[in-house]
Amino acid sequence: MGELANKLAKGELYENGVGTAEAEATHEVRDIAFPIPSTDYISMRQAFAAKFGELEDKHIPANEFIEKKLGELESGEFRAEPLTEIISRDEVDPDTLLPHWDAKGTLSLKKGGSKTAMPSGPEQLRLRLTVLQNTLIMIQVKHPGRRELEDVNFALFEKYKEHVLGDYCYGLRSSEDSGSLVPPWSLVLSYEHAIRKHAYKVMATAGYSFGAALVHAYKEPSVKERNFTTPLALHAKRPQPWNANTEQPPTKKGRKGAKGNGKGKDGKGAKKLKEGSDRTPDGKPICFRYNAKGCKNGAKCHFAHVCMLCFGKHPASQ
Numbered sequence: 234m235g236e237l238a239n240k241l242a243k244g245e246l247y248e249n250g251v252g253t254a255e256a257e258a259t260h261e262v263r264d265i266a267f268p269i270p271s272t273d274y275i276s277m278r279q280a281f282a283a284k285f286g287e288l289e290d291k292h293i294p295a296n297e298f299i300e301k302k303l304g305e306l307e308s309g310e311f312r313a314e315p316l317t318e319i320i321s322r323d324e325v326d327p328d329t330l331l332p333h334w335d336a337k338g339t340l341s342l343k344k345g346g347s348k349t350a351m352p353s354g355p356e357q358l359r360l361r362l363t364v365l366q367n368t369l370i371m372i373q374v375k376h377p378g379r380r381e382l383e384d385v386n387f388a389l390f391e392k393y394k395e396h397v398l399g400d401y402c403y404g405l406r407s408s409e410d411s412g413s414l415v416p417p418w419s420l421v422l423s424y425e426h427a428i429r430k431h432a433y434k435v436m437a438t439a440g441y442s443f444g445a446a447l448v449h450a451y452k453e454p455s456v457k458e459r460n461f462t463t464p465l466a467l468h469a470k471r472p473q474p475w476n477a478n479t480e481q482p483p484t485k486k487g488r489k490g491a492k493g494n495g496k497g498k499d500g501k502g503a504k505k506l507k508e509g510s511d512r513t514p515d516g517k518p519i520c521f522r523y524n525a526k527g528c529k530n531g532a533k534c535h536f537a538h539v540c541m542l543c544f545g546k547h548p549a550s551q
Contacts, residue, residue: 269300277371284374285387290323291360294368297325297347302368306381310437313430316361316422317348319368324349352422354514355398366390369443381436384444396451397425402461415512420464427460513537513544524549 269277274296282288298320305311352358366387373382397403403421432450435441441449450456511519520536522528527548528538541549 269296269303271296273375274299277375280374281367281371285370288367291321292363292367293322294364294371295320295322295325298364299368299371303372306372306376306379311433311443313426313433315351315426316358317351319361319364320347320349321360321364354418355403358398358422358425359394362390362394380442382443384442386444389444389447393428393447393451397421397428405465415514416461416465417468417517418514420461420468423464424457424461427456431456510541510544513539526550 277299278288278293298318301314301318302311350357352361366385366389369382369385370387373379373385376382398421402424403416403418405416428447428450431453432441432443432446435446435449436443439446511521513519517537518535519541520528520534520538521541523534523536523538524541525548528534528536538548539545540547
């Protein structure tokens with residue numbers, strides 16, 4: 234970045250007056266999104282608000298992200314970006330300097346950010362997908378004649394969110410007979426990315442519009458089997474810890490209260506632990522010894538040291 238700043242100061246990269254066509258060609262060669270003038274960015278937001286209503290800042294896509302998707306639309310090659318790159322207006326990092334070319338091709342340095350944290354739960358994932366949704370709809374409003382985005386709408390994304398976060402994926406639970414199994418959150422995120430990746434592939438190879446491609450992708454059995462069902466089955470076959478919902482906790486012979494129907498000190502503790510869960514919300518097995526009387530393995534333990542009742546950073550016995 235220091236070398237770039239020096240060249241910028243000396244005017245070695247671009248001179249004022251470079252034609253727009255030449256600037257666009259330079260951006261294409263460098264694989265850099267052509268910048269959207271601030272006036273265009275504001276007009277896109279205003280057009281969206283006039284048609285659908287005002288948005289909160291957390292739902293307004295950042296200028297940088299709209300530039301990326303516009304560039305993909307023009308090139309005809311859409312990319313399934315990581316969720317960390319789907320950023321909103323209030324997530325732009327003001328301390329990060331990025332190269333910026335204006336409409337004339339003049340280079341300058343501007344503050345901005347390009348990444349955010351991965352979603353840690355369902356609501357964060359909904360937020361990322363909402364930002365993507367609003368980005369594509371803003372571009373659709375600006376370019377109503379583009380067939381690629383003709384079927385993008387709110388209902389499309391609501392159905393998509395329901396597929397990923399509903400009973401078909403994240404909300405999927407095994408039967409009580411086979412034990413409680415929650416799909417790992419990392420697997421849900423990986424599957425979601427695979428769906429978008431397949432959708433863009435179908436757009437490129439079969440000429441689908443985005444809406445049709447997205448529906449095709451999340452309904453395609455091979456996509457779910459390869460990226461969700463099979464990995465989930467392999468995850469379920471891993472060695473499991475003691476199951477608080479189906480098994481009695483281990484007890485020592487001769488210890489007071491070890492026998493009986495929940496009577497005595499240990500009996501009450503066992504009954505309390507039986508009401509807990511054997512896995513964290515993201516599917517990681519919970520350590521029973523930690524919750525019962527303390528785990529000697531400490532940080533080396535392969536199971537989560539959290540409460541089986543509330544998932545707090547303390548044993549259930551406290």
